[in-house]
Amino acid sequence: MEAMNPTTPSGCLCEDVDPILDRYGRDQGLLVSILQDIQEKYRYLPKEALERVSAALDVPMAQVYAVATFFKAFSLKPRGRHVVQVCMGTACHVRGAPLIRDKLERDLGVKNGETAADLSVTLESVNCVGACALGPVVVLDDEVQGHVTLTKVDALVKKVRS
Numbered sequence: 757m758e759a760m761n762p763t764t765p766s767g768c769l770c771e772d773v774d775p776i777l778d779r780y781g782r783d784q785g786l787l788v789s790i791l792q793d794i795q796e797k798y799r800y801l802p803k804e805a806l807e808r809v810s811a812a813l814d815v816p817m818a819q820v821y822a823v824a825t826f827f828k829a830f831s832l833k834p835r836g837r838h839v840v841q842v843c844m845g846t847a848c849h850v851r852g853a854p855l856i857r858d859k860l861e862r863d864l865g866v867k868n869g870e871t872a873a874d875l876s877v878t879l880e881s882v883n884c885v886g887a888c889a890l891g892p893v894v895v896l897d898d899e900v901q902g903h904v905t906l907t908k909v910d911a912l913v914k915k916v917r918s
């Protein structure tokens with residue numbers, strides 16, 4: 757994966773963001789796609805990148821933020837190289853999701869909703885991911901893991917650490 761370059765000396769991120777803006781013809785109507793590509797590059801939406809988008813598209817920052825916060829797929833905080841999501845929907849909840857989440861917090865050393873200081877992993881709770889029959893469900897880097905047990909958590913943690 758490409759190394760992260762969180763800020764240039766000026767804090768602009770222009771070198772990284774401008775090619776993305778150009779790819780979409782700096783079209784205001786393609787703001788979501790532009791933000792998706794920025795999120796893919798950094799794994800989150802750095803403030804400096806949003807400022808660049810706002811200036812380049814001539815869209816108010818408030819509007820850029822409104823879009824960035826509307827979609828759950830976007831994050832305004834740095835995310836880890838691995839993202840572990842525990843489904844806390846009803847079906848998963850009654851099948852032990854809270855215990856799974858507690859163990860993941862302990863074993864990964866990161867609280868729910870937070871990212872490890874070394875940016876190795878982000879742990880978060882999500883609502884139903886549409887695989888209720890497989891509950892409890894954990895999504896590791898977009899891959900659905902079904903029928904997760906406390907033993908299976910050990911294997912998941914190993915995968916994250918490897």
Ligand code: FES
Nearest residue numbers: 845848884887888
């Ligand atoms: S409640 Fe977890 S997948 Fe539906």
